[in-house]
Amino acid sequence: MTDFLADLNEPQQKAVKAVDGAVLVIAGAGSGKTRVLTYRIAHLLNLGIDPFNILALTFTNKAAKEMKDRIAQLVGGSKAKSLWMGTFHSVFAKILRFEAEKIEYPSNFTIYDADDSKRLLKNIIKEQNLDDKIYNAGAVLSRISNAKNNLISAPEYNEDFEIQTYDAQSRKPKLGMIYSIYQQRLKKAAAMDFDDLLFNTNILLRDHADVLYKYQNKFKYILVDEYQDTNFSQYLIVKKLAANNENICVVGDDAQSIYAFRGANIQNILNFKSDYPEHKIFKLEQNYRSTKNIVNAANSVIANNKDQIKKVVWTDNESGEKIQLFKASSESEEAALIGSRIFELKKNNEFSDKDFAILYRTNYQSRALEEALRKLNIPYKIYGGVSFYQRKEIKDLLAYFRLVLNPSDETSFLRIINFPARGIGNTTLDRLVVAANENNSSIWEVAQKPAAFNVQLNSGIINRLNEFVLMIKSFKARANNHNAFEFGKMVAYQSGIIKFYNEDESPESVTRRENIEELISALKDFSEAPGDVEGENALRTIDVFLEEISLLTDSEPEKTDRDDVNRVSLMTMHAAKGLEFPVVFLAGMEENLFPSHMSLQSRTELEEERRLFYVALTRGMKKVFLSYAETRFRFGEFNFCEHSRFIDEIDEQFINVISGNINKPKDNSWLKESFSESRKQFKPINKISSAPSATQEDSDAGFVLLTAAQLRIDMVVQHQRFGIGKIKTIEGAGENAKASVVFNNFGQKQLLLKYAKLKILS
DNA sequence: AAAGCGGTACTTTTT
DNA sequence: GTACCGCTTT
DSSP: OOOGGGGSOHHHHHHHHOOSSEEEEEEOTTSOHHHHHHHHHHHHHHTTOOGGGEEEEESSHHHHHHHHHHHHHHHOHHHHHHSEEEEHHHHHHHHHHHTGGGGTOOTTOEEEOHHHHHHHHHHHHHHTTOOTTTSOHHHHHHHHHHHHHTTOOHHHHHHOHHHHHHHHHTTOTTHHHHHHHHHHHHHHTTEEEHHHHHHHHHHHHHHOHHHHHHHHHHOSEEEESSGGGOBHHHHHHHHHHHTTTOOEEEEEOGGGOOOGGGTBOTHHHHHHHHHOTTOEEEEEOEEOSSOHHHHHHHHHHHTTOSSOOOOOOEEOSOOOOOEEEEEEEEHHHHHHHHHHHHHHHHHTTSOOGGGEEEEESSGGGHHHHHHHHHHTTOOEEEOSSSOGGGSHHHHHHHHHHHHHHOTTOHHHHHHHTTSSOOSOOHHHHHHHHHHHHHTTOOHHHHHHOGGGGTOOOOHHHHHHHHHHHHHHHHHHHHHTTSOHHHHHHHHHHHTTHHHHHHSOOOHHHHHHHHHHHHHHHHHHHHHHSOOSSSOTTOOOOHHHHHHHHTTOOSOOOOOOOGGGTSOEEEEETTTTTTOOEEEEEEOOOBTBBTTBGGGSSOHHHHHHHHHHHHHHHTTEEEEEEEEEEEEEEETTEEEEOOBOHHHHHSOGGGEEEEESOTTSOOOOHHHHHHHHHOOGGGHHHHHHHHSGGGGSTTTTTTOEEOOGGGOOTTOEEEETTTEEEEEEEEEOOGGGOEEEEEETTTEEEEEETTTOEEEEOO
């Protein structure tokens, strides 16, 4: 075998060779972090350590897959395959299935994604007759998620004085009750949400010393990537598993911590030193990825953060070009500018499509960019957003699979009982749900013999229910003796889904049909793929397929088309973490968009945004372009934007303004041009022209987001689009605070204070 | 019970 | 601007 260690610089080598004990690797952006991790694992294997004894935890599925591939190249595929490598969620889901009975779950439990969880919460909120505006399912889920990630169970949540006081003050006193019911229902449905996978792993390791001992011995060497993004729940799992051997290596960069909003805790990195007093620290500070200009620009930005571990990221690479900034009048012009720049850079064959990435803060920004790229015939691929497996038609078909494997799964049952329509409506379902809850049984049981649960239904409905039950049972009989492809195809036809989408030729139906076809072809690929470790004749069944995709929230089914490879990448800055591209465009560098308006209230949140900017900048290898638009459609409204404060934080010697001048007084002449275009999407501008208030110079000055507390009834305020008006009522608090305003020219409007910028006039 | 209409809320980031 | 919800009509 070749001495691959020679590929590494000194600190990298040291980090790889320090095999025993606790090791903390602080790895600056582009410093070869993945390389250290992969080489370290390869090194362990070369020392003769059994791959089954190595646990490597990553943050995304993509990272796990890439690392596995790279290790396979170094030490061969069979060893790489036997490694325990994956995301926290996928690794511990596997372990939980194996140990399920210890925590009183069946081993075929269903994993609910955020969408499933929200559906269940919505149902609960409705059943409890709570106002779904106060108890917004998404917000409730994030509160519950937060509790779980800090290992606060539902009973503990309800007993905690501080939490209860907080909820009461934010006018959501029933959150604890919802949390309790939610957990009961998940349990009854034999389902776990994403956070339960980690929470229940903690319970398993806490309450079963023998299990803990077993895995401590199994995982003699533990590696954790992106340690700065672990939450408390993950931290504790790792700590427990490592407690016996203390062969643990964590790799991270506090400057790239961008998931605090989801419970990640930078403290975990800082705690490492006290948790393992005998630890060794290695700092990787040489950047191999980017030009001097990019590295220095990023350093000048991150220097504005107060909370950080000191390190100096530097590079030996060429100076390169300055970062280029351009200004556009609208998001479509911004997109067109980016597109034409890509076009130019491709012309002299220095770059091809795959070398470009366009990164943005929010998913909805992708639309304008897509349009521009399509117009220029530039092939692109969007990562993230509404992923393939989140699409309605796909989730519908998957719900059939899930219900067949786990008939207790309430959310899947409700999703498909009447899709395609089979004459079982809400009245019937409400009765079934009530009976199920009263008798503490699943809807599936009630549906099989409604009379036994005192549910009165007419004979027509009973027949239709019965047909549905028989259909699912007939599917069930075929789930284990057919491969996933044969099974899935059969379900797609017999459930009526294919027929449903064949019935009309609307573009929407056609797309959905194509997606179903794509899922079936993914099933085919899956069924024909060689089985894992077992015998070659082992049938690749639907349950294995479901397990494989239930934690894939980010990807499309694998495609092998050659033209799929050379494309411009579009994704959020979050999704770009860990990736690199020769040319990077950061679009939408505007206040309130980036940094997000949600993060302007606190320093810690603003610093997280700044770290995100740091991550985004350091994705670039050769060239980085920043752009912003002076106007943007948001929430169906036309908004004026200011350039992001982050632009000003880049030391000016590293940045170059291409078009326009960000400090020059606002030039609104482009507005007039837009009027004459009279394009549909610019209609709101015409409205502005008729509103006397908005045509004045600097019309975007002074409009700010206000809270309910700052407003009074009868106050006169100005809105960018609706002009001057008087406040009539103010209701709600916090997120949902609304004001009803009577405008002189537009009548009465309900404004959500979260979004509507106002200027107080008197 | 299903389909079609109109009103409302919504957009931070993801396993 | 869209997705979803609830209401109305058939």
